[in-house]
Amino acid sequence: MEFEVRDRDCFFIEASGVAGCRVRLEHLVRRSDGKLLEYFTVDGAPTDRVLSLAADAPGIVDARLVNRGVDGGLFEFVVSGPCVTTTLADSGAIARSVAAEDGVGHVVASVPPHVDVRSVVETFRDRHACVDLVARRDADREVPVRTKSGGRVALTESLTEKQQEVLRTAYLGGYFAWPRKSTAEECAEALGIAQPTFSQHVRVAQEKVFDELFDGTDSG
Structure with missing residues (x-):
């Protein structure tokens, strides 16, 4: 529609x-x-x-x-x-x-x-x-705003909805840029959550994405 x-x-x-x-x-x-x-x-x-x-x-x-x-x-x-x-x-x-x-x-x-x-x-x-x-058109499976296709979907399949929200918010907010454009406190405030909660979601989400990307290989 x-x-x-x-x-x-x-x-x-x-x-x-x-x-x-x-x-x-x-x-x-x-x-x-x-x-x-x-x-x-x-x-x-x-x-x-x-x-x-x-x-x-x-x-x-x-x-x-x-x-x-x-x-x-x-x-x-x-x-x-x-x-x-x-x-x-x-x-x-x-x-x-x-x-x-x-x-x-x-x-x-x-x-x-x-x-x-x-x-x-x-x-x-x-x-x-x-x-x-x-x-108004009949169509096959549609892709919503926050969903990507192909390999990007595979990388985020293991993430909870909240982890995806936090990780994408951090990315768009420039948290991963160098130099950083947003601090953890600013991202947490934007999401309406505590900074430790934001940091926890980011770390867990990163670990899951890296596990998917590197097949869970432990380099240690």
Whole structure:
């Protein structure tokens, strides 16, 4: 299913319209406190402009630039306002891609066989303004936003959902970059968890990925 959304209460749609840019969701985590941690790539807008818009947006609790690009960058947002991804999740659908350009959101979602398509559309329209269902296609197995294919899937099969969330958040946040762009404390705060909990998840997840990558070989 593919939707066009013009709900300016959604920050990524509003920002794309006001700043005249393209905004694409890279990763999201639903925190234990109900807020969302979201990573968006922004192309075509000054980073200061994006952060200024976020500071004025009632649904944005916190925002920071993680990685500066040529004309934009990767941003981290803590969100408490309306979000199309949670709307889809609450209705039983899975977001495959979420983006916006010049004030128009484009959302592609897959609907499992046991979920009623009509109820998904109705829920989406109830929660968001100016929603159009522009395409509906039958397809084979769909790939959600946070899932990669091929060898990348094999490397993460042994990880729990929480370990995947923490590891990907750490990666996108620049925790593994040199020099580091985020500390363990900053990543933990973004996820709404304690720093020791974050560090534990990262270490265990790394060990599992390395075991998969190196066939569990013990070099010691």
